[in-house]
Amino acid sequence: MVVSHPALVVAPESTIANEKEAQKLTVDGSFTENKSHMPTEFVWPDEDKAEEGIPELDIPPIDLKGFLSGDQQAVATICQRVNEACKRHGFFLAVNHGVDPNLLARAHALSEEFFSRPHSEKLQLQRKLGEASGYANSFIGRFASKLPWKETLSFQFIHDTKTVQNYFQNVKDQDFSHYGKLYQEYCEVMGDLSLVIMELLGLSLGVGRDFFRDFYTGHDSVMRLNYYPPCHQPELALGTGPHNDPTSLTILHQNNIDGLQVFVDGRWYTVCPKGDAFVVNIGDTLMALTNGIYKSCLHRAIVNNSVARRSLTFFLCPNKDKVVIPPKELITAENPRQYPDFTWATLLEFTQKHYRADTTTLEAFKQWVLEKNN
Ligand SMILES: C=C1C[C@]23C[C@H]1CC[C@H]2[C@]1(C)CCC[C@@](C)(C(=O)O)[C@H]1[C@@H]3C(=O)O
Numbered sequence: 001m002v003v004s005h006p007a008l009v010v011a012p013e014s015t016i017a018n019e020k021e022a023q024k025l026t027v028d029g030s031f032t033e034n035k036s037h038m039p040t041e042f043v044w045p046d047e048d049k050a051e052e053g054i055p056e057l058d059i060p061p062i063d064l065k066g067f068l069s070g071d072q073q074a075v076a077t078i079c080q081r082v083n084e085a086c087k088r089h090g091f092f093l094a095v096n097h098g099v100d101p102n103l104l105a106r107a108h109a110l111s112e113e114f115f116s117r118p119h120s121e122k123l124q125l126q127r128k129l130g131e132a133s134g135y136a137n138s139f140i141g142r143f144a145s146k147l148p149w150k151e152t153l154s155f156q157f158i159h160d161t162k163t164v165q166n167y168f169q170n171v172k173d174q175d176f177s178h179y180g181k182l183y184q185e186y187c188e189v190m191g192d193l194s195l196v197i198m199e200l201l202g203l204s205l206g207v208g209r210d211f212f213r214d215f216y217t218g219h220d221s222v223m224r225l226n227y228y229p230p231c232h233q234p235e236l237a238l239g240t241g242p243h244n245d246p247t248s249l250t251i252l253h254q255n256n257i258d259g260l261q262v263f264v265d266g267r268w269y270t271v272c273p274k275g276d277a278f279v280v281n282i283g284d285t286l287m288a289l290t291n292g293i294y295k296s297c298l299h300r301a302i303v304n305n306s307v308a309r310r311s312l313t314f315f316l317c318p319n320k321d322k323v324v325i326p327p328k329e330l331i332t333a334e335n336p337r338q339y340p341d342f343t344w345a346t347l348l349e350f351t352q353k354h355y356r357a358d359t360t361t362l363e364a365f366k367q368w369v370l371e372k373n374n
């Protein structure tokens with residue numbers, strides 16, 4: 001079996017898939033000419049795929065202006081709305097967040113520039129076995145089935161370091177230093193915004209501004225550029241299958257193309273892109289840190305057959321040796337400890353070596369940790 005879309009080139013990066021299966025997907029130019037055929041590796045089961053007519057989610061965004069300026073009346077209202085959203089489905093839209101629209105536009109433009117490069121140039125950044133950073137193509141070679149219709153470029157950002165700049169500086173043969181400069185700036189801005197949102201979440205939960213902010217100071221985060229090329233049979237494939245992010249907080253911005261869907265009150269909704277608005281998601285680690293009170297957001301990304309879609313995702317993660325233990329106010333007789341102590345390093349290892357992140361990662365991880373501890 002051969003495929004030719006640039007999105008479908010073998011990119012061996014990890015361990016779970018069967019090598020022989022991966023080899024069958026080697027690019028050779030014949031796939032786009034034979035549009036009737038979708039390799040089975042890219043076909044998702046019906047229960048994961050989007051049915052027809054998913055409605056748009058119509059919820060007013062959270063305006064962060066009043067929070068950022070410290071307007072007490074606004075802070076109370078914002079906290080109440082954020083609290084409701086995070087308890088119910090684990091996500092909200094944020095506007096007036098203070099991020100320069102020009103920075104956002106430049107971050108998208110450079111992502112577009114990267115993914116439109118010849119395959120050989122993208123491969124200079126190829127994600128290597130066991131490494132978190134780099135370019136990956138559909139995770140061919142990493143997973144054997146339910147391959148996502150996407151290309152990704154991921155890199156690590158540690159708080160108060162030049163990790164991003166250094167990563168791009170070290171690429172051989174090609175000058176990627178302008179990526180380093182721009183995405184270093186973008187990550188610093190996202191890191192600062194994450195810490196502000198952590199203060200907001202702390203206030204919303206009634207544990208004060210500092211607990212979560214302090215916990216995430218020194219964070220060891222991940223930035224990912226997602227690129228979803230047009231797909232000739234979008235009804236069979238998914239850009240990213242249904243999942244909860246194993247990380248703590250995701251700040252996502254999509255270009256002006258629909259594709260992100262979230263699960264709210266028992267059904268799927270499309271979150272349409274709205275200008276500079278960020279989609280802010282709670283992930284599994286933060287759900288555990290709030291003792292299960294704030295829900296990890298279930299979401300997925302669909303693809304379409306006409307236009308490329310892109311998203312910029314900043315995944316806030318704790319420093320690797322921080323132990324995830326909820327503040328004492330959130331542990332009560334009615335809500336005793338829900339998850340064992342763990343570090344992000346262990347959960348990351350679980351998702352990279354033992355378990356493909358999906359809708360039940362946190363439960364599976366909890367069982368795994370409990371078994372290991374016994
Ligand atoms: C630490 C991470 C693992 C993933 C990227 C970041 C945060 C989200 C995770 C992911 C996106 C969840 C869905 C499945 C996954 C394999 C993907 O489709 O990309 C996950 C990422 C990963 O393991 O590479």
Ligand SMILES: O=C(O)CCC(=O)C(=O)O
Nearest residue numbers: 226240245260301311313
């Ligand atoms: O691209 C999107 O809209 C969603 C991406 C996503 O969920 C992820 O990268 O974890």
Ligand SMILES: [Fe+2]
Nearest residue numbers: 243244245299
């Ligand atoms: Fe996600």
